Amino acid sequence: MDYLFWFLIGLAFVISFIALIYPILPGVLFLAAGFLIYGFAFSFEPFTPLFLTVQILLFISLFVVDYLGNAYAVKKKGGSKAALWGSTIGLIAGPFVIPVAGILIGPFLGAVIAELLFQRKGMKSAVSVGIGTVLAFVGTTLIKVFTQALMIGYFYYQVL
Structure with a gap:
Protein backbone atom coordinates (compact mmCIF):
# COMPACT_ATOMS: atom_id res chain seq x y z
CA MET A 1 0.00 0.00 0.00
CA ASP A 2 2.92 2.33 0.72
CA TYR A 3 4.00 2.04 -2.92
CA LEU A 4 0.58 3.18 -4.08
CA PHE A 5 0.71 6.26 -1.85
CA TRP A 6 4.23 7.15 -2.97
CA PHE A 7 3.13 6.69 -6.58
CA LEU A 8 0.20 9.07 -6.01
CA ILE A 9 2.46 11.61 -4.33
CA GLY A 10 4.92 11.44 -7.23
CA LEU A 11 2.09 11.67 -9.75
CA ALA A 12 0.71 14.79 -8.06
CA PHE A 13 4.16 16.39 -8.22
CA VAL A 14 4.61 15.49 -11.89
CA ILE A 15 1.19 16.94 -12.72
CA SER A 16 2.18 20.16 -10.94
CA PHE A 17 5.00 20.53 -13.49
CA ILE A 18 2.73 19.60 -16.41
CA ALA A 19 0.49 22.44 -15.25
CA LEU A 20 3.28 24.84 -16.17
CA ILE A 21 2.66 23.89 -19.80
CA TYR A 22 -1.12 23.54 -19.48
CA PRO A 23 -2.04 26.44 -17.18
CA ILE A 24 -5.68 25.33 -16.98
CA LEU A 25 -4.47 22.67 -14.53
CA PRO A 26 -4.12 23.94 -10.96
CA GLY A 27 -0.44 23.07 -10.47
CA VAL A 28 -0.18 24.52 -6.98
CA LEU A 29 -3.13 22.43 -5.85
CA PHE A 30 -1.42 19.27 -7.10
CA LEU A 31 1.62 20.15 -4.98
CA ALA A 32 -0.66 20.55 -1.97
CA ALA A 33 -2.39 17.28 -2.84
CA GLY A 34 0.95 15.48 -2.76
CA PHE A 35 1.65 16.87 0.70
CA LEU A 36 -1.83 15.95 1.93
CA ILE A 37 -1.61 12.43 0.53
CA TYR A 38 1.59 11.96 2.48
CA GLY A 39 0.04 13.39 5.64
CA PHE A 40 -3.06 11.22 5.52
CA ALA A 41 -1.25 8.08 4.38
CA PHE A 42 1.75 8.31 6.68
CA SER A 43 1.88 11.23 9.10
CA PHE A 44 1.57 14.99 9.38
CA GLU A 45 4.33 14.98 12.00
CA PRO A 46 7.12 16.09 9.58
CA PHE A 47 5.07 19.18 8.70
CA THR A 48 6.53 21.42 11.37
CA PRO A 49 5.46 25.06 11.76
CA LEU A 50 8.63 26.11 9.92
CA PHE A 51 7.90 23.68 7.07
CA LEU A 52 4.32 24.92 6.76
CA THR A 53 5.39 28.58 6.87
CA VAL A 54 8.01 28.09 4.16
CA GLN A 55 5.62 26.11 1.95
CA ILE A 56 2.80 28.63 2.35
CA LEU A 57 5.13 31.51 1.47
CA LEU A 58 6.35 29.62 -1.59
CA PHE A 59 2.74 28.81 -2.60
CA ILE A 60 1.88 32.49 -2.41
CA SER A 61 5.00 33.43 -4.36
CA LEU A 62 3.94 31.12 -7.21
CA PHE A 63 0.72 33.11 -7.63
CA GLY A 79 0.40 47.43 -23.31
CA SER A 80 -3.11 47.80 -21.96
CA LYS A 81 -5.35 45.78 -19.69
CA ALA A 82 -6.86 44.35 -22.85
CA ALA A 83 -3.44 42.96 -23.78
CA LEU A 84 -3.11 41.46 -20.31
CA TRP A 85 -6.48 39.74 -20.67
CA GLY A 86 -5.71 38.70 -24.24
CA SER A 87 -2.41 37.13 -23.25
CA THR A 88 -4.06 35.31 -20.35
CA ILE A 89 -6.79 33.90 -22.59
CA GLY A 90 -4.16 32.95 -25.17
CA LEU A 91 -2.08 31.27 -22.48
CA ILE A 92 -5.01 29.10 -21.43
CA ALA A 93 -6.37 28.34 -24.90
CA GLY A 94 -3.08 28.18 -26.82
CA PRO A 95 -1.85 24.74 -25.70
CA PHE A 96 -5.22 23.19 -26.57
CA VAL A 97 -5.55 24.84 -29.97
CA ILE A 98 -1.92 24.38 -31.03
CA PRO A 99 -0.34 21.58 -28.98
CA VAL A 100 3.19 22.29 -27.73
CA ALA A 101 3.85 25.58 -29.58
CA GLY A 102 0.53 27.04 -28.39
CA ILE A 103 2.00 27.77 -24.98
CA LEU A 104 4.09 30.52 -26.60
CA ILE A 105 1.97 31.41 -29.61
CA GLY A 106 -1.28 31.75 -27.60
CA PRO A 107 -0.20 34.56 -25.25
CA PHE A 108 1.57 36.34 -28.09
CA LEU A 109 -1.45 36.29 -30.38
CA GLY A 110 -3.83 37.10 -27.53
CA ALA A 111 -1.88 40.22 -26.58
CA VAL A 112 -1.37 41.34 -30.18
CA ILE A 113 -5.01 40.85 -31.15
CA ALA A 114 -6.25 42.61 -28.01
CA GLU A 115 -3.98 45.58 -28.64
CA LEU A 116 -5.03 45.83 -32.28
CA LEU A 117 -8.76 45.46 -31.62
CA PHE A 118 -9.31 47.31 -28.37
CA GLN A 119 -6.51 49.84 -28.20
CA ARG A 120 -6.19 50.50 -31.92
CA LYS A 121 -2.41 50.51 -31.70
CA GLY A 122 -0.17 49.92 -34.66
CA MET A 123 1.18 46.50 -35.55
CA LYS A 124 4.70 47.33 -34.36
CA SER A 125 3.49 48.36 -30.90
CA ALA A 126 1.13 45.37 -30.63
CA VAL A 127 3.87 42.92 -31.62
CA SER A 128 6.20 44.47 -29.04
CA VAL A 129 3.60 43.89 -26.33
CA GLY A 130 3.10 40.33 -27.58
CA ILE A 131 6.83 39.61 -27.41
CA GLY A 132 6.94 41.08 -23.91
CA THR A 133 4.18 38.72 -22.74
CA VAL A 134 6.00 35.70 -24.15
CA LEU A 135 9.28 36.70 -22.50
CA ALA A 136 7.45 37.28 -19.21
CA PHE A 137 5.79 33.88 -19.48
CA VAL A 138 9.11 32.13 -20.10
CA GLY A 139 10.78 34.00 -17.24
CA THR A 140 8.00 33.36 -14.75
CA THR A 141 7.80 29.71 -15.80
CA LEU A 142 11.50 29.25 -15.08
CA ILE A 143 11.01 30.86 -11.67
CA LYS A 144 8.02 28.58 -11.01
CA VAL A 145 9.98 25.47 -12.04
CA PHE A 146 12.71 26.40 -9.58
CA THR A 147 10.20 27.23 -6.82
CA GLN A 148 8.23 24.02 -7.27
CA ALA A 149 11.43 21.96 -7.31
CA LEU A 150 12.51 23.72 -4.12
CA MET A 151 9.15 22.97 -2.49
CA ILE A 152 9.30 19.30 -3.46
CA GLY A 153 12.93 19.01 -2.42
CA TYR A 154 12.14 20.52 0.98
CA PHE A 155 9.19 18.13 1.32
CA TYR A 156 11.41 15.10 0.66
CA TYR A 157 14.06 16.47 3.01
CA GLN A 158 11.45 16.67 5.77
CA VAL A 159 9.84 13.27 5.25
CA LEU A 160 12.78 11.04 4.35
Whole structure:
Protein backbone atom coordinates (compact mmCIF):
# COMPACT_ATOMS: atom_id res chain seq x y z
CA MET A 1 0.00 0.00 0.00
CA ASP A 2 2.92 2.33 0.72
CA TYR A 3 4.00 2.04 -2.92
CA LEU A 4 0.58 3.18 -4.08
CA PHE A 5 0.71 6.26 -1.85
CA TRP A 6 4.23 7.15 -2.97
CA PHE A 7 3.13 6.69 -6.58
CA LEU A 8 0.20 9.07 -6.01
CA ILE A 9 2.46 11.61 -4.33
CA GLY A 10 4.92 11.44 -7.23
CA LEU A 11 2.09 11.67 -9.75
CA ALA A 12 0.71 14.79 -8.06
CA PHE A 13 4.16 16.39 -8.22
CA VAL A 14 4.61 15.49 -11.89
CA ILE A 15 1.19 16.94 -12.72
CA SER A 16 2.18 20.16 -10.94
CA PHE A 17 5.00 20.53 -13.49
CA ILE A 18 2.73 19.60 -16.41
CA ALA A 19 0.49 22.44 -15.25
CA LEU A 20 3.28 24.84 -16.17
CA ILE A 21 2.66 23.89 -19.80
CA TYR A 22 -1.12 23.54 -19.48
CA PRO A 23 -2.04 26.44 -17.18
CA ILE A 24 -5.68 25.33 -16.98
CA LEU A 25 -4.47 22.67 -14.53
CA PRO A 26 -4.12 23.94 -10.96
CA GLY A 27 -0.44 23.07 -10.47
CA VAL A 28 -0.18 24.52 -6.98
CA LEU A 29 -3.13 22.43 -5.85
CA PHE A 30 -1.42 19.27 -7.10
CA LEU A 31 1.62 20.15 -4.98
CA ALA A 32 -0.66 20.55 -1.97
CA ALA A 33 -2.39 17.28 -2.84
CA GLY A 34 0.95 15.48 -2.76
CA PHE A 35 1.65 16.87 0.70
CA LEU A 36 -1.83 15.95 1.93
CA ILE A 37 -1.61 12.43 0.53
CA TYR A 38 1.59 11.96 2.48
CA GLY A 39 0.04 13.39 5.64
CA PHE A 40 -3.06 11.22 5.52
CA ALA A 41 -1.25 8.08 4.38
CA PHE A 42 1.75 8.31 6.68
CA SER A 43 1.88 11.23 9.10
CA PHE A 44 1.57 14.99 9.38
CA GLU A 45 4.33 14.98 12.00
CA PRO A 46 7.12 16.09 9.58
CA PHE A 47 5.07 19.18 8.70
CA THR A 48 6.53 21.42 11.37
CA PRO A 49 5.46 25.06 11.76
CA LEU A 50 8.63 26.11 9.92
CA PHE A 51 7.90 23.68 7.07
CA LEU A 52 4.32 24.92 6.76
CA THR A 53 5.39 28.58 6.87
CA VAL A 54 8.01 28.09 4.16
CA GLN A 55 5.62 26.11 1.95
CA ILE A 56 2.80 28.63 2.35
CA LEU A 57 5.13 31.51 1.47
CA LEU A 58 6.35 29.62 -1.59
CA PHE A 59 2.74 28.81 -2.60
CA ILE A 60 1.88 32.49 -2.41
CA SER A 61 5.00 33.43 -4.36
CA LEU A 62 3.94 31.12 -7.21
CA PHE A 63 0.72 33.11 -7.63
CA VAL A 64 2.39 36.48 -7.22
CA VAL A 65 5.19 35.74 -9.71
CA ASP A 66 2.68 34.48 -12.23
CA TYR A 67 0.45 37.53 -12.11
CA LEU A 68 3.00 40.29 -11.55
CA GLY A 69 5.45 39.00 -14.16
CA ASN A 70 2.93 39.22 -16.97
CA ALA A 71 1.42 42.49 -15.76
CA TYR A 72 4.88 44.07 -15.48
CA ALA A 73 5.89 42.99 -18.98
CA VAL A 74 2.69 44.25 -20.56
CA LYS A 75 3.01 47.63 -18.82
CA LYS A 76 6.74 47.91 -19.61
CA LYS A 77 5.99 47.42 -23.30
CA GLY A 78 3.19 49.99 -23.18
CA GLY A 79 0.40 47.43 -23.31
CA SER A 80 -3.11 47.80 -21.96
CA LYS A 81 -5.35 45.78 -19.69
CA ALA A 82 -6.86 44.35 -22.85
CA ALA A 83 -3.44 42.96 -23.78
CA LEU A 84 -3.11 41.46 -20.31
CA TRP A 85 -6.48 39.74 -20.67
CA GLY A 86 -5.71 38.70 -24.24
CA SER A 87 -2.41 37.13 -23.25
CA THR A 88 -4.06 35.31 -20.35
CA ILE A 89 -6.79 33.90 -22.59
CA GLY A 90 -4.16 32.95 -25.17
CA LEU A 91 -2.08 31.27 -22.48
CA ILE A 92 -5.01 29.10 -21.43
CA ALA A 93 -6.37 28.34 -24.90
CA GLY A 94 -3.08 28.18 -26.82
CA PRO A 95 -1.85 24.74 -25.70
CA PHE A 96 -5.22 23.19 -26.57
CA VAL A 97 -5.55 24.84 -29.97
CA ILE A 98 -1.92 24.38 -31.03
CA PRO A 99 -0.34 21.58 -28.98
CA VAL A 100 3.19 22.29 -27.73
CA ALA A 101 3.85 25.58 -29.58
CA GLY A 102 0.53 27.04 -28.39
CA ILE A 103 2.00 27.77 -24.98
CA LEU A 104 4.09 30.52 -26.60
CA ILE A 105 1.97 31.41 -29.61
CA GLY A 106 -1.28 31.75 -27.60
CA PRO A 107 -0.20 34.56 -25.25
CA PHE A 108 1.57 36.34 -28.09
CA LEU A 109 -1.45 36.29 -30.38
CA GLY A 110 -3.83 37.10 -27.53
CA ALA A 111 -1.88 40.22 -26.58
CA VAL A 112 -1.37 41.34 -30.18
CA ILE A 113 -5.01 40.85 -31.15
CA ALA A 114 -6.25 42.61 -28.01
CA GLU A 115 -3.98 45.58 -28.64
CA LEU A 116 -5.03 45.83 -32.28
CA LEU A 117 -8.76 45.46 -31.62
CA PHE A 118 -9.31 47.31 -28.37
CA GLN A 119 -6.51 49.84 -28.20
CA ARG A 120 -6.19 50.50 -31.92
CA LYS A 121 -2.41 50.51 -31.70
CA GLY A 122 -0.17 49.92 -34.66
CA MET A 123 1.18 46.50 -35.55
CA LYS A 124 4.70 47.33 -34.36
CA SER A 125 3.49 48.36 -30.90
CA ALA A 126 1.13 45.37 -30.63
CA VAL A 127 3.87 42.92 -31.62
CA SER A 128 6.20 44.47 -29.04
CA VAL A 129 3.60 43.89 -26.33
CA GLY A 130 3.10 40.33 -27.58
CA ILE A 131 6.83 39.61 -27.41
CA GLY A 132 6.94 41.08 -23.91
CA THR A 133 4.18 38.72 -22.74
CA VAL A 134 6.00 35.70 -24.15
CA LEU A 135 9.28 36.70 -22.50
CA ALA A 136 7.45 37.28 -19.21
CA PHE A 137 5.79 33.88 -19.48
CA VAL A 138 9.11 32.13 -20.10
CA GLY A 139 10.78 34.00 -17.24
CA THR A 140 8.00 33.36 -14.75
CA THR A 141 7.80 29.71 -15.80
CA LEU A 142 11.50 29.25 -15.08
CA ILE A 143 11.01 30.86 -11.67
CA LYS A 144 8.02 28.58 -11.01
CA VAL A 145 9.98 25.47 -12.04
CA PHE A 146 12.71 26.40 -9.58
CA THR A 147 10.20 27.23 -6.82
CA GLN A 148 8.23 24.02 -7.27
CA ALA A 149 11.43 21.96 -7.31
CA LEU A 150 12.51 23.72 -4.12
CA MET A 151 9.15 22.97 -2.49
CA ILE A 152 9.30 19.30 -3.46
CA GLY A 153 12.93 19.01 -2.42
CA TYR A 154 12.14 20.52 0.98
CA PHE A 155 9.19 18.13 1.32
CA TYR A 156 11.41 15.10 0.66
CA TYR A 157 14.06 16.47 3.01
CA GLN A 158 11.45 16.67 5.77
CA VAL A 159 9.84 13.27 5.25
CA LEU A 160 12.78 11.04 4.35
